Amino acid sequence: MLNTLLLLLASIGPGLLWLWYFYRMDRFEPEPPKLVFKLFFAGILLVIPAGLLEQFWKPQLISSINDGAWQEFLVMAFFVVALIEEGLKTWFLWWIIGRSRELNEPVDGSIYGITLGLGFASLENLLWASMYGYGVALLRAVVTTLAHASFTGWAGYYISRYKLESPQRKAWVFGGFLLAWASHGLYDFLLFLQNTVASVIAFALVGFLMFRLYQEIQQQVEHSPFR
Numbered sequence: 001m002l003n004t005l006l007l008l009l010a011s012i013g014p015g016l017l018w019l020w021y022f023y024r025m026d027r028f029e030p031e032p033p034k035l036v037f038k039l040f041f042a043g044i045l046l047v048i049p050a051g052l053l054e055q056f057w058k059p060q061l062i063s064s065i066n067d068g069a070w071q072e073f074l075v076m077a078f079f080v081v082a083l084i085e086e087g088l089k090t091w092f093l094w095w096i097i098g099r100s101r102e103l104n105e106p107v108d109g110s111i112y113g114i115t116l117g118l119g120f121a122s123l124e125n126l127l128w129a130s131m132y133g134y135g136v137a138l139l140r141a142v143v144t145t146l147a148h149a150s151f152t153g154w155a156g157y158y159i160s161r162y163k164l165e166s167p168q169r170k171a172w173v174f175g176g177f178l179l180a181w182a183s184h185g186l187y188d189f190l191l192f193l194q195n196t197v198a199s200v201i202a203f204a205l206v207g208f209l210m211f212r213l214y215q216e217i218q219q220q221v222e223h224s225p226f227r
Contacts, residue, residue: 011129014141015040015122018149022114025217026107029226035102036115042096043119043152046088047127050120053084065192073192078185086184089116090155090177098159098173106160107220110213113156114149121148143203147187150209151180157216183209 019040023030054061057080064072097103097112125140158176162169183205190202221227 007126007129011126011141012122014145015118015125018145019115019118022111022149022217025221026111027221028224029105031108031111032102035096035100036112039093039096039112039115040119040122042092043089043116043121044123046085046092046116046120047123050085050088054080065194070189070193074189077189077192078181081188082181082185085120086151086155086177086180089120089152090173090180092116093152093156094159094173097156098163103160103163105220105224105226106164107217107224109156109158109160109163110153110217110220111156113159114153114213116156117148117150117152118145120152121145124148143206146210147184147206150206150213151184153213154183154209155180157213160220 019036023036057076061073061076061080063069064076093113093116097109103109103112121140121144125145128140155176158172158179162172166172187202187205190198190205193199
């Protein structure tokens with residue numbers, strides 16, 4: 001029982017802490033907590049269909065990584081893992097907030113996207129920690145959690161731009177998905193290479209995406225119509 005509680009704390013706790021941090025950035029018109037937790041829980045649930053779909057290619061992915069067949073796991077990284085996960089997350093994010101009246105200031109899309117990504121990462125962290133222990137949970141608490149937050153956060157950013165700035169430019173939504181998909185695919189491919197330099201580049205990519213998203217959120221808050 002104690003071990004289960006510790007695993008939950010190590011895996012889901014960081015996601016909730018990051019959620020609290022980013023939620024507080026929206027100072028002038030915070031989002032309804034009910035909707036925020038709905039998106040966080042939805043992110044958790046989306047791990048299930050994503051995992052089931054990825055199972056079809058799991059043996060091929062593991063074999064290609066073990067054999068060092070980078071051309072094969074390059075395709076897997078972009079057209080299986082990233083496509084499935086970011087496709088599901090972006091579609092669900094659009095379905096929930098794309099026409100919501102709560103998306104009424106530019107920062108909202110980023111906050112909602114980050115929330116969904118954090119939920120997704122939290123259950124992934126729990127599954128990995130259950131298999132490989134607390135060391136993996138601690139590493140994923142920072143890197144992988146923020147990776148998913150940044151990927152889906154950028155998708156949400158472009159949903160906001162579409163809805164509030166240019167409703168005639170539906171390409172904004174697709175562009176947000178493409179950025180999330182390409183970033184996720186590159187991140188996974190670099191990790192699949194299983195060498196130190198590639199891993200450092202992957203972590204730097206996440207740091208850059210998160211830093212730029214943080215800057216955009218700050219700017220959007222400063223120009224909030226509710227300020």
